[in-house]
Amino acid sequence: MSNRPYLAHWKERIDHNAGAIYLTLVDALALSIRKGDLREGDRLPPQRTIAAYLGTNLTTVTRAFTEARRRGLIAATVGRGTFIRVGAGESHWRHTGPAVIDLTMNLPPVPQDPPLQKMIQADIAALLKQQDLNSLMSYRVTGGTMEERQLGAKWIAPVVGPRRVDEVLVAPGAQSALAAIVTTLTQPGDVIVTDRIAYPGIRTIAAQFGLILAGVDSDAEGMMPEQLDRACAQHHPRLLYCIPTIHNPTTATMSLQRRRDILAVAQLHHLHVVEDDPYSLLMDDRPPALAALDHGRVFYVATLAKTLSPGLRTAYVALPGTDMARRVTAAIRAIALTNAGLLSALTARWMQTGEAERILHAIRTELRLRQSIARRILGEGHCMNPDGPHVWLKLPDWWGSTDFVAYARRRGLALVPSTVFTISGEPPQRARVALGSAPDAASLEESLRGVVSVLQHKRSPGFADIV
Numbered sequence: 001m002s003n004r005p006y007l008a009h010w011k012e013r014i015d016h017n018a019g020a021i022y023l024t025l026v027d028a029l030a031l032s033i034r035k036g037d038l039r040e041g042d043r044l045p046p047q048r049t050i051a052a053y054l055g056t057n058l059t060t061v062t063r064a065f066t067e068a069r070r071r072g073l074i075a076a077t078v079g080r081g082t083f084i085r086v087g088a089g090e091s092h093w094r095h096t097g098p099a100v101i102d103l104t105m106n107l108p109p110v111p112q113d114p115p116l117q118k119m120i121q122a123d124i125a126a127l128l129k130q131q132d133l134n135s136l137m138s139y140r141v142t143g144g145t146m147e148e149r150q151l152g153a154k155w156i157a158p159v160v161g162p163r164r165v166d167e168v169l170v171a172p173g174a175q176s177a178l179a180a181i182v183t184t185l186t187q188p189g190d191v192i193v194t195d196r197i198a199y200p201g202i203r204t205i206a207a208q209f210g211l212i213l214a215g216v217d218s219d220a221e222g223m224m225p226e227q228l229d230r231a232c233a234q235h236h237p238r239l240l241y242c243i244p245t246i247h248n249p250t251t252a253t254m255s256l257q258r259r260r261d262i263l264a265v266a267q268l269h270h271l272h273v274v275e276d277d278p279y280s281l282l283m284d285d286r287p288p289a290l291a292a293l294d295h296g297r298v299f300y301v302a303t304l305a306k307t308l309s310p311g312l313r314t315a316y317v318a319l320p321g322t323d324m325a326r327r328v329t330a331a332i333r334a335i336a337l338t339n340a341g342l343l344s345a346l347t348a349r350w351m352q353t354g355e356a357e358r359i360l361h362a363i364r365t366e367l368r369l370r371q372s373i374a375r376r377i378l379g380e381g382h383c384m385n386p387d388g389p390h391v392w393l394k395l396p397d398w399w400g401s402t403d404f405v406a407y408a409r410r411r412g413l414a415l416v417p418s419t420v421f422t423i424s425g426e427p428p429q430r431a432r433v434a435l436g437s438a439p440d441a442a443s444l445e446e447s448l449r450g451v452v453s454v455l456q457h458k459r460s461p462g463f464a465d466i467v
Contacts, residue, residue: 040088136342168319229265411450
């Protein structure tokens, strides 16, 4: 192996790292690419050769190669082997330079009416006059004050129905709420079943806490009940995680019957259900939440990040009973302690004065305009919801997701490839386009025309096509 010195570095990292071997191997491969030990187009040794040299099993190397391919580091061709991808040394999709617009972040558009900046300035000034500064800048009660919980229960009531205040918590963002719920219900090594194409935040939580994700196939209505039943029989998961309304990234929304069918499978397999619901309040004609259909099974999380602003760092959590509320409160305290006082006071003021509803209405109107622009420019065939904040872009046959996004970035457009969302199996030929971060409709239209130009570009053959 003298002509492959990088293998010795891989073995050294594995020997000195206590983490999962396959992830250590992927990180070592990425480091070899960044250092120039491996270059674009280099062919890697067979997986069995690598396994023998590293003193590990073939399954571990295969798993590492699968993850490396998901990250856009390598490409495999049947009969020819595995190669370092073109552009593997770069950050393939995350925006790192000037762009026409960054379309990676799923943000609500900042409304012009009401004027958000002036509103924030005026309301914070009023809060500083009306409330004691020490209380605004001090630690808060974990889970929110009684008043904040009442406001939260009222905010989510159109989706989940009336809930007891002692079953509702206020959390510093959806991600901390999800982490608190998941860690309350699972132990390291447990399985969480979710969509095969899923929100990356659940992958982050699973990786951090040593949990295993099992992906379930979906159709136009989202997760398929028979596939969920099969996954439960095979993997015996502890809980189900899902986004039933305007799924991120596929935009699928479950019908009422689909929701009932999914809950029936969950009941059959004694599953807790974590319902992540960032988008329901963007819809006028919304289906009931899973939490409204099965109060005792579903842990419900609704963030204000997608309906008002991520800067508020606020999510509302509805839990199946006061005991679970107590346990999840303890987990939130361990993970994030509490909400920020000034932001909590601002959020409560907006709820009380009706400004939150005004902002929500303005964001709804703007997103519908942006979706109509996207449909006009991008055309049919893509996954879109007229009330949603993003498009699940379908790519032509000649574009793989990672290569498409890498090329778009070089053209000044930042998008997200399907590899980021893929739990298992092959990533689809898709990319997510977020519509809310553009400063205005004109900027969005210009950017989407750039996306169309990239879609229509037929890339030159790379090293994988050379024989």
